[in-house]
Amino acid sequence: MAIAACLNAPTRLKKLMTEFRYELLATDGKARLGRIHTAHGVIDTPAFMPVGTAATVKGMLPENVADTGAQILLGNTYHLMLRPGAERIARLGGLHKFMNWDKPILTDSGGYQVMSLSKLRKITEDGVTFKSHIDGRKFALSPERSMEIQHLLGSTITMAFDECTPFPATEQQAADSMRMSMRWAKRSKDAFVNREGYALYGIQQGSVFENLRRESSEKLTELDLPGHSVGGLAVGEGQQIMFDTLDFCVDMLPANKPRYLMGVGKPSDLVGAVMRGIDQFDCVLPTRSGRNAQGFTHRGTLNLKNGRHRDDDRPLDDQCNCPACTKYSRAYLHHLIKAGEILGAVLLTWHNLAYYQDLMADMREAIAEGRMDAFARDFHAAQEGGDIDPMPIIED
Amino acid sequence: MAIAACLNAPTRLKKLMTEFRYELLATDGKARLGRIHTAHGVIDTPAFMPVGTAATVKGMLPENVADTGAQILLGNTYHLMLRPGAERIARLGGLHKFMNWDKPILTDSGGYQVMSLSKLRKITEDGVTFKSHIDGRKFALSPERSMEIQHLLGSTITMAFDECTPFPATEQQAADSMRMSMRWAKRSKDAFVNREGYALYGIQQGSVFENLRRESSEKLTELDLPGHSVGGLAVGEGQQIMFDTLDFCVDMLPANKPRYLMGVGKPSDLVGAVMRGIDQFDCVLPTRSGRNAQGFTHRGTLNLKNGRHRDDDRPLDDQCNCPACTKYSRAYLHHLIKAGEILGAVLLTWHNLAYYQDLMADMREAIAEGRMDAFARDFHAAQEGGDIDPMPIIED
Numbered sequence: 001m002a003i004a005a006c007l008n009a010p011t012r013l014k015k016l017m018t019e020f021r022y023e024l025l026a027t028d029g030k031a032r033l034g035r036i037h038t039a040h041g042v043i044d045t046p047a048f049m050p051v052g053t054a055a056t057v058k059g060m061l062p063e064n065v066a067d068t069g070a071q072i073l074l075g076n077t078y079h080l081m082l083r084p085g086a087e088r089i090a091r092l093g094g095l096h097k098f099m100n101w102d103k104p105i106l107t108d109s110g111g112y113q114v115m116s117l118s119k120l121r122k123i124t125e126d127g128v129t130f131k132s133h134i135d136g137r138k139f140a141l142s143p144e145r146s147m148e149i150q151h152l153l154g155s156t157i158t159m160a161f162d163e164c165t166p167f168p169a170t171e172q173q174a175a176d177s178m179r180m181s182m183r184w185a186k187r188s189k190d191a192f193v194n195r196e197g198y199a200l201y202g203i204q205q206g207s208v209f210e211n212l213r214r215e216s217s218e219k220l221t222e223l224d225l226p227g228h229s230v231g232g233l234a235v236g237e238g239q240q241i242m243f244d245t246l247d248f249c250v251d252m253l254p255a256n257k258p259r260y261l262m263g264v265g266k267p268s269d270l271v272g273a274v275m276r277g278i279d280q281f282d283c284v285l286p287t288r289s290g291r292n293a294q295g296f297t298h299r300g301t302l303n304l305k306n307g308r309h310r311d312d313d314r315p316l317d318d319q320c321n322c323p324a325c326t327k328y329s330r331a332y333l334h335h336l337i338k339a340g341e342i343l344g345a346v347l348l349t350w351h352n353l354a355y356y357q358d359l360m361a362d363m364r365e366a367i368a369e370g371r372m373d374a375f376a377r378d379f380h381a382a383q384e385g386g387d388i389d390p391m392p393i394i395e396d
Numbered sequence: 397m398a399i400a401a402c403l404n405a406p407t408r409l410k411k412l413m414t415e416f417r418y419e420l421l422a423t424d425g426k427a428r429l430g431r432i433h434t435a436h437g438v439i440d441t442p443a444f445m446p447v448g449t450a451a452t453v454k455g456m457l458p459e460n461v462a463d464t465g466a467q468i469l470l471g472n473t474y475h476l477m478l479r480p481g482a483e484r485i486a487r488l489g490g491l492h493k494f495m496n497w498d499k500p501i502l503t504d505s506g507g508y509q510v511m512s513l514s515k516l517r518k519i520t521e522d523g524v525t526f527k528s529h530i531d532g533r534k535f536a537l538s539p540e541r542s543m544e545i546q547h548l549l550g551s552t553i554t555m556a557f558d559e560c561t562p563f564p565a566t567e568q569q570a571a572d573s574m575r576m577s578m579r580w581a582k583r584s585k586d587a588f589v590n591r592e593g594y595a596l597y598g599i600q601q602g603s604v605f606e607n608l609r610r611e612s613s614e615k616l617t618e619l620d621l622p623g624h625s626v627g628g629l630a631v632g633e634g635q636q637i638m639f640d641t642l643d644f645c646v647d648m649l650p651a652n653k654p655r656y657l658m659g660v661g662k663p664s665d666l667v668g669a670v671m672r673g674i675d676q677f678d679c680v681l682p683t684r685s686g687r688n689a690q691g692f693t694h695r696g697t698l699n700l701k702n703g704r705h706r707d708d709d710r711p712l713d714d715q716c717n718c719p720a721c722t723k724y725s726r727a728y729l730h731h732l733i734k735a736g737e738i739l740g741a742v743l744l745t746w747h748n749l750a751y752y753q754d755l756m757a758d759m760r761e762a763i764a765e766g767r768m769d770a771f772a773r774d775f776h777a778a779q780e781g782g783d784i785d786p787m788p789i790i791e792d
Contacts, residue, residue, distance in 0.1 A: 054737060055728070056732060056738075058738055083731070084734075092725060092727050092728070098727075100723045311484065328496060332451070332488075335450075339450045341450060341454065342738060343457070346455075346738070
């Protein structure tokens with residue numbers, strides 16, 4: 001009996017390890033501490049997912065992205081289908097192998113970038129046709145093709161194909177758009193090839209309208225998908241409207257599954273959204289800002305191009321343990337940026353990713369200890385307190 | 397007595413460790429295996445020094461440059477004096493601390509870049525005045541100011557201030573230029589602040605004229621400097637004339653001191669120059685080529701932008717252990733380059749630096765084992781053999 005149980009253990013363990021599931025560990029108000037188990041490993045939530053648009057987190061080696069604490073990356077279906085092509089990546093062994101990242105990868109459905117980047121797009125009930133922003137070649141995306149591409153890429157978490165309703169939209173526009181996305185979600189589910197440890201997330205739409213968000217949630221809940229995202233926010237509505245919408249729309253999604261807020265955001269967005277029950281985030285902000293001389297710190301956001309840093313031998317953020325902060329001065333980072341050196345973009349990107357991961361880890365700790373409110377108060381006070389006083393500039 | 401000897405040991409050891417000296421370990425024909433001891437550590441020779449123009453080896457973290465095997469970097473006086481300024485770097489703790497590199501640094505004298513990059517330059521016996529290529533500000537360089545700047549930077553190896561004689565030059569032009577450089581070498585020595593483990597190198601000039609190279613060497617030998625370089629080559633004369641000149645000019649320099657060939661070169665240049673007695677090299681080629689899609693391999697130089705690599709899942713160079721070759725395919729490198737991704741430049745730079753360091757390590761081993769001729773034959777055969785056959789391209 002005891003021997004049989006032992007012999008059986010590896011099988012049960014494997015089952016536990018590879019089944020896709022969300023484990024809720026603690027709550028503090030609406031904030032949730034959790035863990036997502038996937039075929040490619042565990043994701044501690046709330047989690048921030050760095051964006052690896054074109055099979056690379058811009059400027060970073062994947063092992064260094066992992067060093068910052070990232071446990072999952074986001075890849076863009078739109079970019080990868082255009083270049084180098086999903087079939088090509090599949091022949092080369094899938095996206096994980098192609099870009100040398102063995103932890104989970106979430107891919108978006110391509111819909112958002114079709115709307116924001118492509119030319120001459122045409123939307124019908126069937127899907128979207130568009131021309132590539134790179135070379136004008138014609139492409140098509142539909143729920144079925146998006147599922148196929150994400151399958152070819154080998155995504156751990158596949159996103160349903162949807163239309164991101166623009167803001168502002170009338171209630172009628174938002175309803176029509178949301179209902180088409182829900183029909184597309186059903187087609188996405190039908191086309192999705194289920195594999196142990198992999199998942200398809202449905203995307204809630206409905207703009208800022210509570211009744212539409214509810215209708216969307218009900219339709220998604222019927223599909224019984226392993227995770228959900230809140231779509232159609234962070235599209236220009238501003239933080240207050242985003243928070244007001246999250247106040248009612250997050251609770252509508254099943255509590256036993258992860259909830260992902262797409263394309264968000266600034267550090268204060270993350271804090272506010274975690275307090276409203278969000279578990280996953282992605283945003284280009286830390287990486288894009290890193291290439292544009294911006295550094296996120298515990299004392300707010302700094303522009304390292306500013307001459308005030310020219311003679312400053314202090315670290316960018318004295319509370320950060322990343323290489324940019326422990327091995328270099330603000331003066332050096334400023335110099336690299338002024339000289340247009342690649343290393344400036346690399347170090348600031350690294351720092352920003354580390355800052356974001358530290359923020360998530362701090363929030364997870366605060367939720368575990370039931371002090372998320374106090375954490376948020378301290379966070380805002382420090383951000384508003386502003387940077388340390390500048391060092392005197394010396395003209396030679 | 398025994399106890400006294402023990403107590404004394406650390407002092408003697410420290411003395412041995414910090415004194416700047418060249419140790420000749422073996423010869424094979426004219427090729428020399430050696431070791432340079434400096435205040436910042438040991439340099440195994442023949443050595444290749446990656447170029448860290450503006451206080452960064454472009455695209456690389458310094459720890460990763462060290463990972464390739466580099467034991468010394470080169471910094472450019474001209475670039476650093478203009479931006480961020482030598483006095484500023486000194487206030488920030490010196491170049492080593494500023495750029496987070498604790499091994500030896502060699503700085504050039506600034507003379508070469510003044511000639512190739514600056515505007516409205518004017519040369520007199522005293523020195524050079526010029527306008528910055530960055531913002532047009534006026535600067536001056538002289539033997540004394542060059543020594544001061546290199547001292548402010550904290551260079552392990554300082555180069556004498558010289559004029560790099562252009563090619564072609566008449567014998568009279570070459571003689572006049574060389575003699576001024578020799579007067580400047582004397583002034584450089586007088587201005588150089590000697591410190592334990594640091595060194596000033598003199599630069600041999602004389603273009604392709606044997607009598608002038610001899611005269612230059614004699615004048616430098618009188619100064620009794622701890623090292624020498626061969627200047628005025630790799631300035632457009634081509635490999636054959638460079639080798640023909642090295643055939644006579646290297647032996648003229650004292651054999652008990654290191655000999656450094658400035659600004660060289662291609663892999664085949666390095667092999668030929670090592671066989672003519674050169675111990676140190678620097679060149680932007682591996683780093684600049686890395687940013688321009690070029691990869692140096694055991695089978696010759698490849699352009700990774702070429703579509704032939706698009707579906708190639710094989711490594712760039714199967715004999716290389718760098719991350720670009722062990723973790724990624726040619727198809728991925730090609731994709732990064734086509735997409736204009738920073739990581740493409742980073743990985744190819746890393747590979748090229750690893751290739752150069754591996755080449756130097758292989759030559760050191762060949763010299764130690766007395767088979768440098770055979771090594772050179774095999775090297776040329778492999779280079780001329782060309783790349784592996786391309787993989788079929790699949791059009792989607």
